[in-house]
Amino acid sequence: MSFSDMPVDVGPVYEGERIRGNQMYVELGGPKIKKHFELVRVKSAKEIKDGDVRLIGPDLTDMEEGERYPIGILVEVAGPELEEDLEAVFERRVHEFCNFVNGIMHLNQRYTNWMRISKSAFAKGLNNFEMLGTILIRLYKAELSIIKQAQVTFYTDAKEIEKPYEMAMQIYEKRDERARTIHDEDVDMFYGCVLCQSFAPTHACCITPDRTSLCGSINWFDARAAAKVDPKGPLFEVPPGECLNEEAGEFTGVNQMIKKRSLGEIERIYLYSGMEFPHTSCGCFEAIDFYIPEVNGHGIVDRNFDGVAINGLPFSAMANQTGGGKQMPGFNGVSIQYIVSPKYQSYDGLQMGLDGGIYTIVWMPKAVKDRVGEFLPEDLVNKIATEEEVQDLNKLKDWLKENNHPVVETWAELEAMEEEEEEEWEEAGAMVPMGTVGMTIPGIGGAGGFKVILKNCKIHAESIIIKKIEPKRRKK
Numbered sequence: 001m002s003f004s005d006m007p008v009d010v011g012p013v014y015e016g017e018r019i020r021g022n023q024m025y026v027e028l029g030g031p032k033i034k035k036h037f038e039l040v041r042v043k044s045a046k047e048i049k050d051g052d053v054r055l056i057g058p059d060l061t062d063m064e065e066g067e068r069y070p071i072g073i074l075v076e077v078a079g080p081e082l083e084e085d086l087e088a089v090f091e092r093r094v095h096e097f098c099n100f101v102n103g104i105m106h107l108n109q110r111y112t113n114w115m116r117i118s119k120s121a122f123a124k125g126l127n128n129f130e131m132l133g134t135i136l137i138r139l140y141k142a143e144l145s146i147i148k149q150a151q152v153t154f155y156t157d158a159k160e161i162e163k164p165y166e167m168a169m170q171i172y173e174k175r176d177e178r179a180r181t182i183h184d185e186d187v188d189m190f191y192g193c194v195l196c197q198s199f200a201p202t203h204a205c206c207i208t209p210d211r212t213s214l215c216g217s218i219n220w221f222d223a224r225a226a227a228k229v230d231p232k233g234p235l236f237e238v239p240p241g242e243c244l245n246e247e248a249g250e251f252t253g254v255n256q257m258i259k260k261r262s263l264g265e266i267e268r269i270y271l272y273s274g275m276e277f278p279h280t281s282c283g284c285f286e287a288i289d290f291y292i293p294e295v296n297g298h299g300i301v302d303r304n305f306d307g308v309a310i311n312g313l314p315f316s317a318m319a320n321q322t323g324g325g326k327q328m329p330g331f332n333g334v335s336i337q338y339i340v341s342p343k344y345q346s347y348d349g350l351q352m353g354l355d356g357g358i359y360t361i362v363w364m365p366k367a368v369k370d371r372v373g374e375f376l377p378e379d380l381v382n383k384i385a386t387e388e389e390v391q392d393l394n395k396l397k398d399w400l401k402e403n404n405h406p407v408v409e410t411w412a413e414l415e416a417m418e419e420e421e422e423e424e425w426e427e428a429g430a431m432v433p434m435g436t437v438g439m440t441i442p443g444i445g446g447a448g449g450f451k452v453i454l455k456n457c458k459i460h461a462e463s464i465i466i467k468k469i470e471p472k473r474r475k476k
């Protein structure tokens, strides 16, 4: 396979390339554009015109520099061994293959796809979708030899994208609906995926019936089909082995897998916890489950929410905290589909004396609640606040009390425990644990220093470096 006829280089070496706002020629899809998608469909050979690239809407040369446009990418493939279950896994490769192109940055998946074309790639001649489509078709056929024919259609017109967007949303929902029919105890094989290791080298997804991949695009059926056709590929079998802790979802086979795939960095995973040995998060998660110490509950914020979450942070700030292949108790990347699973962070709920993990959830964006509400316990759904009811933490506590949210029952016990602990430390004349004090560090951040208050936190760090940053001198 050669790309010598292309104006820019193509290869895995360019995965992970970042294109900042001031470097981009145009942005396609992303959070500021309403309807965008990418979809792969398996078709019969006679429905495919092999190598064909179609564009519905303006081409790159018709676009204005610095602007944003819709993007729909429909890849249709054929081959005698192909089956519908492989569509989602093929679809996830759009991310990888676009990122092979020097001068293209691709993030996310499904209806959250987000691309940037760099000014330098455009100047070099990457100025039409025909080239990108040709690159995708060549990569699909070369990297996945069971694909024998492929064609690509791009949609860049806001009106024309509507119909295929609705079709894509229906197909995603159909896949999710099927995934809801089975549970972890129904199967004797889990699956792993390392497609995101170019961005997060210590991250590997463990995909189980209850825990759809955190990017939301690969469910257990999809992973099973992919591992069957390409067992040595990025999706592979993970025999669960012995179950060490049923409530937490800790399995010897999953621990072995993450240890091997993270090159020894991560040793244990609790599949059903965001607080203890949580599943690693890359950067593609659909949503974040975050702990809110002020109410001893959890919030969920999804990628499409463009406001500030109940803890005062936007999704982007929490995503930086959560992603990169780290294991970050209190911040856990999750798929929307996982939220409706009965296993959803069930360990965390049970630890708090609640009926399940979903009962820890006190806040989520309205759009997410509209999507998952019908699958949540009836006695809970009206007790979960959204941005429409509560916008800041000060009001959340009262709102939860008024609505009798189950976490309220945990407050008395928690307060009693805290008081007891403080008394014990005082009596023992022991060092006051850092998690409960305000620290003033003189000389930093101005004459008065600054105060760091750490509540109910766990910190694991080899060292903490605090550096004074000298103000830059202005050149005369």
Ligand code: SF4
Binding pocket: 092, 193, 194, 195, 196, 197, 204, 205, 213, 214, 215, 216, 217, 218, 282, 284, 285
């Ligand atoms: S988030 Fe997980 S399942 Fe999805 S592509 Fe990345 S590694 Fe694979």
